[in-house]
Amino acid sequence: MNGSNHRRLRVVPSDGHSRRDLLRYVGGLAVATAIPFPFTGCDGSTPVQTGFFTDAERSALGVLANAVIPPDDTPGGKDLGAIEYIERLMTAFDNENATTPPAIFAGGPFSGRNPYPDENGLPSTNYPPNSFATYLYLDRVKEAGWRVLLFGSAALTGGAPNDALLGAVVGMRDQMKKGLADAIANADPPLEKMSEDDLIVYFNMLEPTFRKLVIDLVSEGCFGPPEYGGNLNLAGWKLTHFEGDSQPLGYSIWSTAQNKYVERPDAPMTTATVTDPEPLSADVIALIDQVVSLLGGTVFQS
Amino acid sequence: MSTRIVGNTALTTFDVLIIGSGAGAGPVAYMCAKNGLKVLVLEAGANHFDHLDDPNQQPVPEHANDEIKFQVRNFIDLDSRMDPRSWRTSDADGLRLSVGAVNGLPKHVGGGMVHADVKMPRFETQDFMMNTLLAGKVQNANFADWPISYADLEPFYAYGEKAIGVQGKTGTNPFESPRSGEYPMPPGLAMYLSSIATQGLAKSGFTAFPYPTAVNSQPYDGRPACNDCGYCSDYGCPINAKGSCAVTMLRQALLTNNCLLLAETRVQKLVMNAAKDTVTAVECVDPTGNVVQYTASRYVLAASPIEDARLCLLSDVGGKGVGNSSDMVGRNLMFHLQTASVGIFNERLHGHRGRTVDTGFADFRGKAVNYDASNPSTALGGIVEISGSERPVNEASYYSEILLRSQFKLDGRVFKKLLRQAPFRDRIIVMVMQAEDAPQATNRVDLDPNVVDFFGTPSPRITYKNHPYELAASDYRGPMMVDPIYKNMGARWAAVTPRDDIPGSAHIMGTLRFGADPAQSVCDATGKFHDVQNLYCSDGALFPTSSGYNPTMTIVALACWVGANMVFPGSPTQAIQ
Numbered sequence: 001m002n003g004s005n006h007r008r009l010r011v012v013p014s015d016g017h018s019r020r021d022l023l024r025y026v027g028g029l030a031v032a033t034a035i036p037f038p039f040t041g042c043d044g045s046t047p048v049q050t051g052f053f054t055d056a057e058r059s060a061l062g063v064l065a066n067a068v069i070p071p072d073d074t075p076g077g078k079d080l081g082a083i084e085y086i087e088r089l090m091t092a093f094d095n096e097n098a099t100t101p102p103a104i105f106a107g108g109p110f111s112g113r114n115p116y117p118d119e120n121g122l123p124s125t126n127y128p129p130n131s132f133a134t135y136l137y138l139d140r141v142k143e144a145g146w147r148v149l150l151f152g153s154a155a156l157t158g159g160a161p162n163d164a165l166l167g168a169v170v171g172m173r174d175q176m177k178k179g180l181a182d183a184i185a186n187a188d189p190p191l192e193k194m195s196e197d198d199l200i201v202y203f204n205m206l207e208p209t210f211r212k213l214v215i216d217l218v219s220e221g222c223f224g225p226p227e228y229g230g231n232l233n234l235a236g237w238k239l240t241h242f243e244g245d246s247q248p249l250g251y252s253i254w255s256t257a258q259n260k261y262v263e264r265p266d267a268p269m270t271t272a273t274v275t276d277p278e279p280l281s282a283d284v285i286a287l288i289d290q291v292v293s294l295l296g297g298t299v300f301q302s
Numbered sequence: 303m304s305t306r307i308v309g310n311t312a313l314t315t316f317d318v319l320i321i322g323s324g325a326g327a328g329p330v331a332y333m334c335a336k337n338g339l340k341v342l343v344l345e346a347g348a349n350h351f352d353h354l355d356d357p358n359q360q361p362v363p364e365h366a367n368d369e370i371k372f373q374v375r376n377f378i379d380l381d382s383r384m385d386p387r388s389w390r391t392s393d394a395d396g397l398r399l400s401v402g403a404v405n406g407l408p409k410h411v412g413g414g415m416v417h418a419d420v421k422m423p424r425f426e427t428q429d430f431m432m433n434t435l436l437a438g439k440v441q442n443a444n445f446a447d448w449p450i451s452y453a454d455l456e457p458f459y460a461y462g463e464k465a466i467g468v469q470g471k472t473g474t475n476p477f478e479s480p481r482s483g484e485y486p487m488p489p490g491l492a493m494y495l496s497s498i499a500t501q502g503l504a505k506s507g508f509t510a511f512p513y514p515t516a517v518n519s520q521p522y523d524g525r526p527a528c529n530d531c532g533y534c535s536d537y538g539c540p541i542n543a544k545g546s547c548a549v550t551m552l553r554q555a556l557l558t559n560n561c562l563l564l565a566e567t568r569v570q571k572l573v574m575n576a577a578k579d580t581v582t583a584v585e586c587v588d589p590t591g592n593v594v595q596y597t598a599s600r601y602v603l604a605a606s607p608i609e610d611a612r613l614c615l616l617s618d619v620g621g622k623g624v625g626n627s628s629d630m631v632g633r634n635l636m637f638h639l640q641t642a643s644v645g646i647f648n649e650r651l652h653g654h655r656g657r658t659v660d661t662g663f664a665d666f667r668g669k670a671v672n673y674d675a676s677n678p679s680t681a682l683g684g685i686v687e688i689s690g691s692e693r694p695v696n697e698a699s700y701y702s703e704i705l706l707r708s709q710f711k712l713d714g715r716v717f718k719k720l721l722r723q724a725p726f727r728d729r730i731i732v733m734v735m736q737a738e739d740a741p742q743a744t745n746r747v748d749l750d751p752n753v754v755d756f757f758g759t760p761s762p763r764i765t766y767k768n769h770p771y772e773l774a775a776s777d778y779r780g781p782m783m784v785d786p787i788y789k790n791m792g793a794r795w796a797a798v799t800p801r802d803d804i805p806g807s808a809h810i811m812g813t814l815r816f817g818a819d820p821a822q823s824v825c826d827a828t829g830k831f832h833d834v835q836n837l838y839c840s841d842g843a844l845f846p847t848s849s850g851y852n853p854t855m856t857i858v859a860l861a862c863w864v865g866a867n868m869v870f871p872g873s874p875t876q877a878i879q
Contacts, residue, residue, distance in 0.1 A: 070714040105377050108366030109540030136364055139348040139566050141756050145381030160383055161754050166401060204711045219698035224370040240694045240721050245367030247540045250529020251655040252491045261491050269530055269655040270491050276650055278722050288646060288725055288795055291704055297797020298784050
């Protein structure tokens, strides 16, 4: 959104991350003189699993995925592939070896979903291969970072940098297992038998860090490129009216025959959208009114 | 997997060793290599291009239209645990307030320019003489005139624009300084939202213009025209339509046969002679973890201002730092205070179709007038970028942040409805104003006494607090974006968004400022360290002041200037003829 700062726009003031929270990092310890860390995963000490979730966990996660993205006239989070996305991330290093990179970064440059343009700036019948389908190797620093993120500080011999100052990192795999275990244990009735309204109440009572992790991962699984395991049949992009990746066709296509740009009639760039597939509804308008008021902004049309 | 060793592998001795491979490095490499000097480029991060040194085909990038890869999993951004930085606002905060991401730039071949949307306006004549224009009226600031003028740099702006391929239209920004020629390419097509913005700005009395960007608006230099795929800012270009230095000047340097690039080779320190006035080698960690040394006759810091200063400090443990007799190394660190606003519209604007930014206006920068601390309109703001591009995973995180606030609850039915109707993705225009950061000696980089990176090397600590000068500019002009501008665009809602606590502008300047006086600056007018006879800097670390325009074009021009002076001391224009 923001062309300059390469980060996400902060839409609303955060509830958390206060100055007081930041102060917990203030401390004093000797400078470490560590030499590069070998990965504990390389010598087999990281447990290897082919499936990450148990049936019970998978069932519970399906309920939570549908709590985030409920099924309606379009698929919910479970059927959009959120579980498969999350499981692939949790097991990203399971099959990693000298010939198979970890399942972290899909390749590039093209997915093969869109064709090359022809000389007139129209879609050709020539499609590139899907280079998203294979993963990329990570450099040493990136690999260390991802191992710590997934497995925690134990992924590196001697722990993650600054554990002594900041505390050991709990890996995302452990966060997910613990969060699911608690969500299952505390549910009464069981998650699978909760009414839609009860599920909303229960979901909002989940431990906040786990709740946010589920929301983020389910969103990624539903609306990211399908090569990561989710967005089955591109249904996540379809329901959001999002066109997904567009290379190597793009939206303004250079015609080598005419020496000028040609636009796609099906997806105009410089002109208005002819029909809105899903206009703003009254309840969404009311919600935006509230959010803009929180920001101290202005409602020009009520 | 892309190769870690690129260029002429037969080279074993080097005239020039450059640390970094981004906007401050590529031009120096090209200036030196095309004039016969043997150049070694050391890049800490990975190389995401195949065929970067292949004269028979364009590079093949690993970049893609992939939101998970770039915006969620940070393919090219710093890992905040493995490459952490710490931050505080002043000594009074104690050792630090936070540890993690603090205004990092990507570490990979091509540097931050690869994933930027490469907005490339020049600075103006006034930006080189702010100390004179402000006449000491800004209290507790450290403004300084540049040791070179806009006129000195203009030929290098023109050369750099041609080398990387910049689109734009002379005369459309009413505040631009004289140019020796037209932009190399005309403006490309503008997004639909830009036409709405332009009309609203005109109604408000402001002048929109095509934003100068290093994006091809036609086939150029063997690279294709941009097809406006929309995955621009934060994303590497899958087709090389963005003229990052990786695929332009660095590649051109590699094609001379006088240049070798080693990726995943992280310089840990400069090895100095006993007198500390000569660099004798650099010590690095290679891709397999071995500590190795490389030597050359001359050395260039171009790893970005924070890393440049960090390296100077790491290289003189127990001392003041390499080149630091002035005590200015690491000081006068500047970011741009960015004032962001959002307008939300009833209609869909499909801002994901197009370059991230194709239109802007500079009325909030304007011309320097007599500064009066009691009159905020006299504090210069900056250029304003107009954009709207967004994708659904990021969009979902906005909605979840909203719905998880205490005033609301996460109701999946509402969450999904927001994603389907897309008010914060498909119906927004975002404006971001840069603002001149007043340089302050207390805003600085030093070494955190406790925090280390993956290699156990002390991390940079950022001490940074905004000056009332830029806060006044932001507070005065931010509300003007809402009313009259968004109002006149026809927005239904508009607001200025909250500032971040921790800096994150990705515009990083200062720390090794250049100037004529060795007591007040680190480098001289050619980028050479006052204190070290064979050490140079060629990136934004040299900037004495920050302007209110995006810095990258000036970094490229300045790197051309530094490289040209290394090749032809005293007559640098010979290098670009």
